[in-house]
Amino acid sequence: MSRQYSYPASFEESLTQALASFQLTLKDSKALAKCVLALSDYFIQKPEAPTPWNETWAQVAYLCYYLPLNASRLRGIVAEAEKRNFFQGLERVIDFGAGLATASLVLSEKQAFRFQLIERAAEPQKLIETFFPQFTAEEWQRTFSAPKLKDPQKTLAVFSYSLTELSDIPDWAYECEALMLVEPSTQQDGRKLLQLRQKLLDKGYHVWAPCTHEGPCPLLTQSKTDWCHDRVHFAAPEWFLxxxxxxxxxxRTLTMSYLLMRKTPAEKIPAARVVGDRLQEKGKDRQMICRGPEREFLAWMHKTKIEQEIPRGVLVQIPENDVQKVSNELRVQKEIQRL
Structure with a gap:
């Protein structure tokens, strides 16, 4: 079974009303796509430039395209966080570089946090406050610094697609109990996140997900090209299609790199995370897993007649018996149990 997500149902009415303010509907496929292409072209031509929030086409593109996609990605991460009880004891969220408040909107579905949103542009705040009444922020701020930090021991700092332009998270973020870091699943951003993971471990943070261990990351230490990223399937509505x-x-599928980290240690789970897609090779299929500092692969030898498709990103139980370790392969003798 694939991990399938879509944006919250409450978004539909909000998107409808927001687009109506631009004399558009969700059925205006060509007009919406034109705005998306305009924003895409803008970022291709000016990859370092800030989002042109003052442009109508940029606002429409974010509403009808990037908001649904990013919300679906984040729902996958939040679901993983909830499985681990990652949010227990947390009361505040600082959403840095919030944009259209996508991360906060998703978090507010099930979590009763107090939200501080940090966003330089004024247009996203106006759109959210006007058309998304299901969400209320305690405050929006244009900039943020350590003196504004309230109760850091109960604070989750969220960086969702906002670290790309930064060399590091801000100093105040290291005072927060919990961190949610979400980045594009590119090689550059993914490896940068793995380097930040090690720095956070060195500063006393603990990894809650996706890693099931706190040793050196084998994708970083044993490869110059690999990076860790997750994938979920997007349940796209008809208007989006x-x-x-x-x-x-x-x-059809959405990828992202992410880290969930806290100063509080995570409950240890004797499991492995599937971090690669199934690769068909001569005589066997292989799929990369992560459970420690070594690069390891589950391997299904074709002669065993075992066929198993494990979605990327899920946790699996590696049996002590019924696997044969050969080099970096764990050769499977029976189906692997998903957790």
């Missing part, structure tokens, strides 16, 4: 027909980009 119609818009997507006008676009060169298709989004």
């Amino acid at each position: 119609k818009m997507e027909e006008q676009l060169p980009m298709k989004n």
Whole structure:
């Protein structure tokens, strides 16, 4: 079974009303796609430039395209966090570089946090406050510094697609109990996140997900090209599929790199995380897993007639018996149990 997510149902009415303010509907596929392409072209031409929130086409593109996609990605991460009880004891969220408050909107579905949103542009705040009444922020701020930090021992600092332009998280974030870091699943951003993981471990933080261990990351230490990223399937609504027909980009699956870390130690789980797709090779299929500082692969030898498809990102139980270790392979003798 795949891990399938979509944006919250409450978004539909909000998107409808927001687009109506631009004289558009969710059925205006070509007009919506034109805005998405305009923003995509803008970032291709000016990759270091800030989001042009003052432009109508940028606002429409974020509402109808990036908000649904990023919300679906974040729902996958939040679901993983909830499985681990990651949010226990936390009361505040600082959403840095909040944009359209996507991370806060998703978190507020099930968590009764007090939200501080940090966003330089004024337009996202206006859109959220006008068209998303299901969400209320304690305050929006244009900048943030350590003196504004309230009760850091109960604070989750969220950086969702906002670290790309930074060399490190701000100093005040290291005072917070918990961190949620979400980045694009590119090699550059993914490896940068792995380097930050080690720095946070050195500063006393503990990894809650996706890692099931706190040793050196084998994708970083034993490879110059690998990076860790997760994947979920996107349950796209009909209006999104119609818009997507006008676009060169298709989004049946969504990828992201992420870290959930706290100063409080996580409960240890004797499991491995599947961090690769199934690779078909001569005589066997292999799938990379992570459970320690070594690069390891589950391996299904074709002669065993065992066929198993494990979605990337899920936790699996590695049996003490029924696997044969050969080099970096764990050769499977029976189906692996998902957790």
